[in-house]
Amino acid sequence: MLWLTWRQFRAQTIVAAGGLTVLAVLLAVTGPHLASLYASSGVPDCQAHGDCARATASFASGLHGSISEVLAFVGIAVVYGAPAGIGLFWGAPLITRELEAGTLRLAWSQSVTRTRWLAVKLGLIGLAAMATAGLLTLMVTWWAAPIYRAGQQAAPDTSLSLNWLDPNLFGAHGLAPVGYAAFAFALGVTAGVLIRRTLPAMAVTLAVFALVQLVMPLWVRPHLITPMRADAALNVNGNLTTEMTGAGGQMILVGAVDRPGAWVLSNQTVTPAGRPFTGPPPQACASQTAPPQACTASLARLHLRQVVTYQPASRYWAFQWYETAIFVILALALAGFCFWRLRRRRLG
Numbered sequence: 001m002l003w004l005t006w007r008q009f010r011a012q013t014i015v016a017a018g019g020l021t022v023l024a025v026l027l028a029v030t031g032p033h034l035a036s037l038y039a040s041s042g043v044p045d046c047q048a049h050g051d052c053a054r055a056t057a058s059f060a061s062g063l064h065g066s067i068s069e070v071l072a073f074v075g076i077a078v079v080y081g082a083p084a085g086i087g088l089f090w091g092a093p094l095i096t097r098e099l100e101a102g103t104l105r106l107a108w109s110q111s112v113t114r115t116r117w118l119a120v121k122l123g124l125i126g127l128a129a130m131a132t133a134g135l136l137t138l139m140v141t142w143w144a145a146p147i148y149r150a151g152q153q154a155a156p157d158t159s160l161s162l163n164w165l166d167p168n169l170f171g172a173h174g175l176a177p178v179g180y181a182a183f184a185f186a187l188g189v190t191a192g193v194l195i196r197r198t199l200p201a202m203a204v205t206l207a208v209f210a211l212v213q214l215v216m217p218l219w220v221r222p223h224l225i226t227p228m229r230a231d232a233a234l235n236v237n238g239n240l241t242t243e244m245t246g247a248g249g250q251m252i253l254v255g256a257v258d259r260p261g262a263w264v265l266s267n268q269t270v271t272p273a274g275r276p277f278t279g280p281p282p283q284a285c286a287s288q289t290a291p292p293q294a295c296t297a298s299l300a301r302l303h304l305r306q307v308v309t310y311q312p313a314s315r316y317w318a319f320q321w322y323e324t325a326i327f328v329i330l331a332l333a334l335a336g337f338c339f340w341r342l343r344r345r346r347l348g
Helices: 002-040 043-049 052-063 067-101 104-108 114-143 145-153 176-195 198-223 292-300 313-344
Strands: 228-233 240-245 250-255 263-270 305-311
Touching (some): 002 067, 002 145, 043 052, 067 176, 067 198, 114 145, 114 176, 176 313
Antiparallel strands (some): 240 250, 263 305
C-alpha cells in the first residue's frame, strides 16, 4: 500500500521537491548579501551606540529596490500560498482521481480495506504536506532573519517596523503554516469525497480555504485570548490625529498607541461618561484664526480618555500554538468525516 501511494503521489513529490530546491538555491545565493547589508548598516550594535534610528534607516535604504526586498515579499506570498496549493493539487484530486478513473472498485476488491486504504493515503500525504509547509517556512524565516531583527529595532510607523501579530505577517511564520497545510489538505480531500469531480472540488477547496483565512484573523484570532484593555487620559499634547467635518459637525480624535509590537484591536477616544467622543469640536478647534495652543487647551478641558484594546507582543507564540492546534483539529475532524463517508456510502 505504501508503494502504491508513493507511485500515485510521486509527481506531486517531484514538483514540490523541485520547487523547494529552486527556492533554497535562490535564498542561499542572495542570503549572504542581505546578511552583509545588515552587518554594515550598524544595526547589530545600534543599541550600544544609541543610534538605532540611523542604523535601521541605513539598512532600509540599502534594502529598498533591491532583489532582497522583492524576495522578502515573494517569500511571504509563497508561504501563504503553499497551503492553498496543497489543498488544490494534493487534497482535492486524491479521491476524485480514482473515482473518475473507476479504480476504487479494483482497490477495494483486494485485501486492502477502505479504512486502511484511506488511512495510508491521508497519513502519508498529510504528513508530507505538513513537512513541506514547515520546511518552506523555516527556509524563508532563516533567510529573512536580518530583516526581522532590524525591524525589531526600527521606530514604530516606519517602513521597516514589523509587528509579528499583524494579520498580514502572522500566518507567514512560526507554526501556523503547518496547521494551514494540514487543514487545506484535509479540506481538499473532503471536497473530493463529497463532490466526486476534480475541478469542482478544487474550486470549492480554494473558496472555502480563502474564506477561512479571512474569518480567522478578523473574527476568531482576536478572541482566542482575552484582549488587554488600557484606559488612560488622552494626551492632547502628543501625536494626535484629528479629523473634523464642518464647523459644527463631528470631530474624531485618535491618540497614538505606545505599545511596541502590540496588535491594536480598537483605539477609541471617549468622554468622561464613557461614550465615544464625536464632537462637536470646541470653538477654538473649529476656528480658522485661533492658534493651535487654544485648540489643545480646549481639548484638555474636555477631560477625554483613550481606551485601547490590544493583544501584547508577548502573546505571539501562544497565538501560534492555539491557531495551529485549531487547524490540526479541524483537519482531523475532516479526515474522520472522510472515513465515515467512505465506509457508509457507495462512491463508485
